[in-house]
Amino acid sequence: xNRSFIYKNGEIKVIWNEIPMLKSxxxxxxxxxxxxxxxxxxxxxxIGIELKIHKxxxxxxxxxxxxxxxxxxxDSIKVFISFTKENTIRYKDSIxxxxxxxxxxxxxxxxxxxxxxxxxxxxxxxxxxxxxxxxDYAANCEVGSSPMLFGIIAEMIIELAYSSSSDEISxxxxxxxxxxxxxxxxxxx
Numbered sequence: 189x190n191r192s193f194i195y196k197n198g199e200i201k202v203i204w205n206e207i208p209m210l211k212s213x214x215x216x217x218x219x220x221x222x223x224x225x226x227x228x229x230x231x232x233x234x235i236g237i238e239l240k241i242h243k244x245x246x247x248x249x250x251x252x253x254x255x256x257x258x259x260x261x262x263d264s265i266k267v268f269i270s271f272t273k274e275n276t277i278r279y280k281d282s283i284x285x286x287x288x289x290x291x292x293x294x295x296x297x298x299x300x301x302x303x304x305x306x307x308x309x310x311x312x313x314x315x316x317x318x319x320x321x322x323x324d325y326a327a328n329c330e331v332g333s334s335p336m337l338f339g340i341i342a343e344m345i346i347e348l349a350y351s352s353s354s355d356e357i358s359x360x361x362x363x364x365x366x367x368x369x370x371x372x373x374x375x376x377x
Contacts, residue, residue, distance in 0.1 A: 189203075190202060190204065195241075197242040198241035198248075201237070202235075202236070203234070203236035204233070205234050206234070207253070215270040215271065215293060215324065216270065216273065217271075218269050218303065219267065219268045220269075220307070221264055221266050222264070222266075222267060222311070223264055224315065224316050225314065225315040226262060226263050226317065226319075227316075227317060227318060229256070229258050229317050230258060232255065232256060232257045232258065233255075233256050233349075234253060234255050234256070235256070235348050235349050236251065236254065236345070237251070237341045237345055238251040239337065239341055241337075246331065246332050247329065248332045248337055249289070249290065249328065249329035249332045249337075250326075250327070250329075250333050250337045250338050251325075251326060251328075252302070252338060252341045252345060253325035253345075254321050254322060254323045254342075255321070256317065256349055257319060259320045262318060265319060267303070267306055267323070268322045268323065268324065270293070270294070270323060271294050271296045271326075272291075272294065272296070289329050289331070289332075290327050290328070291327065291329075292327055293326050293328065294323075294326035295328060295333070298334075298335040298339075300335070301339040302335070302338050302342045305340070305343045306321070306346055308343070309342070316350060321349075326338075
């Protein structure tokens with residue numbers, strides 16, 4: 189299932205339990221354990237966000253998809269983030285951008301911002317899901333992507349996973365949800 193919302197100057201697509209591409213690129217991983225009070229989850233699920241924004245004469249673009257799996261260690265969240273060392277494989281499944289501009293994977297230089305955003309979003313909660321989170325699907329635009337944009341997308345995914353079930357995501361008002369994040373990315377209604 190996926191839902192889209194179109195702004196005057198961009199579009200957000202929320203993905204639930206759909207894998208939009210094959211991981212055909214060679215990926216590298218970093219992992220981090222976050223100590224936080226947790227609540228147990230019973231099932232695995234997948235959440236992703238694809239975001240495109242027109243800013244002046246250029247397009248900002250990013251996509252991250254995370255798999256959430258139950259984790260055995262109480263009061264702990266394990267986060268894995270994959271990255272690529274170079275943009276070599278075109279991402280052909282983008283609905284929001286032409287595949288001439290989009291590459292599979294997230295650049296290495298974005299990992300720190302994404303990791304920090306995930307940590308901050310989880311730490312703000314009294315408790316979070318007792319899970320392993322694998323950020324192993326991504327796409328970027330060679331010219332119009334940035335660490336800040338990917339950090340915001342990661343934060344949105346962490347928030348969606350925490351506050352939503354599959355039924356809630358299918359009924360989500362994307363405009364209301366994304367308003368919390370649009371000030372930093374200049375989406376216009």
